[in-house]
Amino acid sequence: MGLVRWFHQLASPPYVYRLAGQLAPWFAVTAGLLLLTGAYGGLVLAPEDYLQGDGFRIIYVHVPSAYLSMLAYMIMATSAAVGFVWRIKMAHGLAVSAAPLGASFTLLALVTGGIWGKPMWGTYWQWADARLMSELLLLFLFAGYMVLRASFDDREKADRVSAILAVVGVINIPIIHYSVEWWSTLHQGPTIAKLDQPSITMDMLTPLLVMILGFTIFFAWLLCKRLQGEILSRESHARWVEQLLEGTTR
């Protein structure tokens, strides 16, 4: 019973607004600590790679941003789908909040990948590489979602139509993941997400896992802030917002 009640509360704007406000500072501190620790581990403690020397240290920013780009997309698409099916505004609000964050981490994955590619592959970019193309498509999906929303004056219509785009785009996620196995071109194969042992030593792997967790919690922090902004913009005429404003301004 308690769980059902909690799910109902998750559809209530004032409850979600307060919850996001309470969680945000904890996420901020945790993310900060993890990112500092992970960066120290990756730049200083991890041994250099036998093949790539110190150049491999780009992995500690490239892999977390690439992973987060996909996670952000799944969160966006899932909450858009929930909003579409059950007509929950808060779910659409969460999807809207995830989009700019996801887009920025997709761009970061592409840029850091290019910087890593130059010394190792001899090129920043390769049009024929399936991993690079599917990640670029992910950027276009995020951008398309935001542009499509902006083209509607009616927010409810924007919610419904953009949700369809977000859900259809999910097809791209397994394509990104398996692209290095299905079409092995330039991008290297998987390092961690394999069924057998990961092909990386522990002292290299640990900072990477710390960075991945740090990026994820950083994302959770800003997702809270963006969701708060999104709720205010959707609810600016509601009685509880009026009360909230009176509480903060006087």
Added chain:
Amino acid sequence: MSEFLQMGGYAAYVWSAYGITLIVLGANIWAAFRNHAKMLARAQRENRLERSGRQPMVKQIT
């Protein structure tokens, strides 16, 4: 220290990747907080208009 900064000859690549990451993280923080502040200000403006008895100029902005 200087050996650390040189990154075994990969300094330009490693430090630019980390630098851009820092910029993207910082820009995300700035944008999210600015967005929240903007929405608070807008809600405040609309509330004042409603209380003063007039209709808000913009009913709903997507």
